[in-house]
Amino acid sequence: MFPTILFFVFSAVLISAALGVILVRNPVHSALLLVLCFFNSAVIWILLDAEFLGIVLVLVYVGAVMVLFLFVVMMLDVNLEEFRSGLTDYWPLAAAVAGFVVFAIINVIVVKHLGGASLRSAPALAEGYSNTRALGTVLFTRYAYAAEIASTILLVASVAAIVLTLRRRPGGKLQNIAQQVAVRARDRVRIVKMTAEKRP
Amino acid sequence: MNTFNAAEFNASLVYAWPEIFLGLAACVILMLDLALKDTQKSWTGILAIASLIVTALLASSHPVSTRILALGGLFELDRMAQILKVVTLLTVAVVFVYSNEYLRRRGILKGEYFVLGLFAALGIMVLISAANLITLYLGLELMSLCLYAMVAFDRESGTAAESAIKFFVLGSLASGTLLYGMSIVYGVTGSLQLSEIAIALHGGLAANVGVLFGLAFIIVGVGFKFGAVPFHMWIPDVYEGSPTCVTLFIGSAPKIAAFALAMRLLPEAMAFSQPDWSQMLVVLAVLSIGVGNVVAIAQTNLKRMLAYSTISHVGYILLGILAGTGQGYAAAMFYTITYVIVATGSFGMILLMSRQGFEADKIDDYKGLAIRSPWFAGMMAILMFSLAGLPPFIGFWAKFGVVQAVLGIGYTWLAVTAVLFSVVGAFFYLRIVKVMLFDDPLDHSVIGGSALMRTLLSANALLAFGLGVLPGGLLALCQQALM
Numbered sequence: 001m002f003p004t005i006l007f008f009v010f011s012a013v014l015i016s017a018a019l020g021v022i023l024v025r026n027p028v029h030s031a032l033l034l035v036l037c038f039f040n041s042a043v044i045w046i047l048l049d050a051e052f053l054g055i056v057l058v059l060v061y062v063g064a065v066m067v068l069f070l071f072v073v074m075m076l077d078v079n080l081e082e083f084r085s086g087l088t089d090y091w092p093l094a095a096a097v098a099g100f101v102v103f104a105i106i107n108v109i110v111v112k113h114l115g116g117a118s119l120r121s122a123p124a125l126a127e128g129y130s131n132t133r134a135l136g137t138v139l140f141t142r143y144a145y146a147a148e149i150a151s152t153i154l155l156v157a158s159v160a161a162i163v164l165t166l167r168r169r170p171g172g173k174l175q176n177i178a179q180q181v182a183v184r185a186r187d188r189v190r191i192v193k194m195t196a197e198k199r200p
Numbered sequence: 201m202n203t204f205n206a207a208e209f210n211a212s213l214v215y216a217w218p219e220i221f222l223g224l225a226a227c228v229i230l231m232l233d234l235a236l237k238d239t240q241k242s243w244t245g246i247l248a249i250a251s252l253i254v255t256a257l258l259a260s261s262h263p264v265s266t267r268i269l270a271l272g273g274l275f276e277l278d279r280m281a282q283i284l285k286v287v288t289l290l291t292v293a294v295v296f297v298y299s300n301e302y303l304r305r306r307g308i309l310k311g312e313y314f315v316l317g318l319f320a321a322l323g324i325m326v327l328i329s330a331a332n333l334i335t336l337y338l339g340l341e342l343m344s345l346c347l348y349a350m351v352a353f354d355r356e357s358g359t360a361a362e363s364a365i366k367f368f369v370l371g372s373l374a375s376g377t378l379l380y381g382m383s384i385v386y387g388v389t390g391s392l393q394l395s396e397i398a399i400a401l402h403g404g405l406a407a408n409v410g411v412l413f414g415l416a417f418i419i420v421g422v423g424f425k426f427g428a429v430p431f432h433m434w435i436p437d438v439y440e441g442s443p444t445c446v447t448l449f450i451g452s453a454p455k456i457a458a459f460a461l462a463m464r465l466l467p468e469a470m471a472f473s474q475p476d477w478s479q480m481l482v483v484l485a486v487l488s489i490g491v492g493n494v495v496a497i498a499q500t501n502l503k504r505m506l507a508y509s510t511i512s513h514v515g516y517i518l519l520g521i522l523a524g525t526g527q528g529y530a531a532a533m534f535y536t537i538t539y540v541i542v543a544t545g546s547f548g549m550i551l552l553m554s555r556q557g558f559e560a561d562k563i564d565d566y567k568g569l570a571i572r573s574p575w576f577a578g579m580m581a582i583l584m585f586s587l588a589g590l591p592p593f594i595g596f597w598a599k600f601g602v603v604q605a606v607l608g609i610g611y612t613w614l615a616v617t618a619v620l621f622s623v624v625g626a627f628f629y630l631r632i633v634k635v636m637l638f639d640d641p642l643d644h645s646v647i648g649g650s651a652l653m654r655t656l657l658s659a660n661a662l663l664a665f666g667l668g669v670l671p672g673g674l675l676a677l678c679q680q681a682l683m
Binding site for chain 2: 105108141142143144145146148149150152153155156157159160163164167
C-alpha cells in the first residue's frame with residue numbers, strides 16, 4: 001500500500017515537472033525542471049527494485065548531462081522573443097495535429113484496452129538479489145554483441161564531436177605542454193649581477 | 201533464450217567475422233590516420249577501400265543456405281543478409297573512390313570522412329543482420345550518427361551545417377518514434393527477439409490494439425528513414441545542402457539499410473499483422489510516387505531533382521514490400537539493389553563534373569555535355585534512362601517486378617497509378633538527356649577526374665545497361681533469397 005502511494009506521488013510530480021519543462025518561458029528553469037523529472041523517474045525505478053538504474057540515472061543524467069546542458073543554455077545568448085515570433089504562426093496546425101494524436105492515443109489506451117503479455121505482474125525477487133550483478137551478467141554474456149556495438153556508437157560520437165569542433169587556426173594561442181614542463185628557471189628569470197651603489 | 205552458453209557463443213563468432221573485421225579495421229585506420237600528413241590522406245582512403253573489399257570477400261566467402269542465429273540470438277545470417285552486405289560494402293567502396301578527388305579539391309580531405317564511412321557501413325551490416333530489436337536499433341543509430349557528422353563535415357559551408365541540423369533533429373525524431381513503437385510491441389508481446397514476436401503475434405496477438413498502435417509508430421519511423429512521403433521533408437534539403445560526396449553516400453548504401461530495416465521489422469517480426477501494415481504502406485507508396493515524380497519536374501538543381509527522384513523510387517520499393525508475397529519482397533530487393541547502383545552512378549557523375557569552386561549541381565551545367573564529352577554524356581543518358589525505367593535499362597525490370605507483384609495481389613488501381621506516375625517522371629529524366637544532347641554548352645572546360653574514377657564510373661553506368669539486358673542473374677539471386 002505504502003509503495004503504491006509513493007508511486008502516485010512521485011508520478012504526479014514527474015508529470016507536472018515534465019509539463020513544466022515545455023511550458024515555462026525561461027530555459028534555465030526548464031532545464032532545472034528536467035532535473036526534477038530525472039530525479040522522480042529515478043525514485044520510481046528504485047520503487048520497482050531497479051536501484052542500479054535509478055542511481056545511474058541520477059549520476060549520469062542529473063550529474064553530468066544536465067549540468068552540461070545548463071552550462072550550454074547559460075552560455076548561449078539566444079533571443080527568445082525573436083525565436084518565438086515565427087513559431088506562433090503555425091500554432092493552429094500544430095494544435096490540430098497534436099490534438100489528433102492525443103485523441104488517437106487516448107482512444108487506444110482508454111476506450112479499447114491495451115492488453116498483452118506485459119500485464120503479468122513481475123515475480124517477487126529472492127533474498128539478496130542484486131540487479132547490478134544481474135545486469136552486469138546479462139550485459140557481458142547474452143548481450144555482449146549489443147554492448148560492443150553500443151561502445152562503437154560511443155566511439156563514433158567522440159570521433160564525430162572532435163571532427164566537427166577541432167580547428168587548427170593559424171595564430172591560435174595554444175599551449176605547448178611539453179615546452180612548458182621542460183622549462184628551466186634560467187629561461188624565465190635573468191639574474192643580473194651588479195655592484196651596489198650608494199644613494200646619491 | 202535466457203540461458204547463455206559461452207562455448208556456443210564463441211563458436212558462432214565465425215558468422216560475424218565480416219563485422220568484427222570491419223570494426224577493427226576502422227579503429228586501426230583511425231589510429232594510422234593520425235600518423236599521416238595532410239598531403240598523404242589519400243592513403244586513408246586506399247586503406248579504407250581495401251578493408252571494405254576484404255570485408256566483402258569475408259562476407260561472401262562461405263555460402264549460407266539456411267537462416268543462422270548466432271551470438272546469443274542477437275545476430276542472424278541468411279541469404280538476403282549476405283547479398284545485401286556484399287552490395288553495401290562494394291557500394292561504399294565505390295563511393296570512396298568517387299569522393300577522394302572531390303574532398304581534396306574542396307580542401308576537406310580528412311581521414312575521418314573515411315573512418316565515419318566505414319563505421320556507417322558497419323552500422324548498416326549490423327542492421328542487416330539484426331535478429332533482435334536491440335541490435336536493429338543499435339545498427340540504425342550507428343549508421344545515422346556517422347551520417348549526421350558526415351553532412352556537417354565541410355565546416356566552412358553554412359548550408360551544410362544547416363542541413364546537418366535538420367537531418368539530425370528529424371533523424372532523432374524518427375529514431376524516437378521507431379523506439380516508441382518498438383517499446384509498445386515489446387510491451388505487448390513480451391519479447392525483443394524478432395522470431396519470438398512473430399510467434400506471439402501468430403498466437404493471437406495480431407489483432408491486439410496495442411500491436412497496431414506500436415506498428416503505426418514503427419511505420420512512421422521506417423517511413424522517415426526511407427524518406428517516404430509524408431516523412432520526406434529532410435531529403436531534398438539534406439541532399440542539396442551536403443557536400444556532393446556525402447549526398448552520394450546518403451543516397452546509396454543507407455537505402456539498403458532502410459530496406460533491411462523494413463524487411464526485418466515487417467515481414468519477419470510482424471508477418472501476421474501484414475494486412476494492417478500493407479494498408480499503411482499503400483498510403484506511403486502512393487504519396488511518395490505521386491509527390492516525388494511531380495515535384496521533381498519543378499527543380500532546377502540536379503541534386504534536388506535526384507532527391508525527389510529518390511522519394512519516388514522509395515515509393516516503388518514500398519510497393520514490393522506491401523504486396524506481402526515472396527515475389528513482392530524479391531522484387532523490392534531487386535529494386536533496392538538496382539536503384540543503389542544507378543544512384544551511385546548519377547551522383548558520381550555530379551562529382552566528376554564538379555571542379556574547384558564549381559559544384560555542377562545545376563541542370564544548366566549539363567548543357568551540351570554531348571559536345572564536351574560524348575562518352576560521359578552517353579553514360580549519363582544510360583543512368584537517366586535507367587532511373588526513368590525505360591527498357592532495356594535496369595530500371596525497367598525493377599519497376600516491372602514491383603508492378604507485377606502488386607498486380608499479383610489484385611491491386612490493379614495501384615499498379616495503374618504507379619505506371620502513370622512513372623510516365624510523368626520520365627519527363628524530367630529525359631529533360632536532362634535533352635539538355636545534354638541538344639543545348640549549347642555554357643562552358644568548355646575539360647572534364648576532370650582520375651583515371652580510376654572515370655573507369656569505375658563508366659563501369660557503373662555500363663552495369664546499369666548490362667544488368668538491363670541480362671537481369672536474370674541478379675533477379676535469381678533475389679528470388680533465391682526471399683522466395
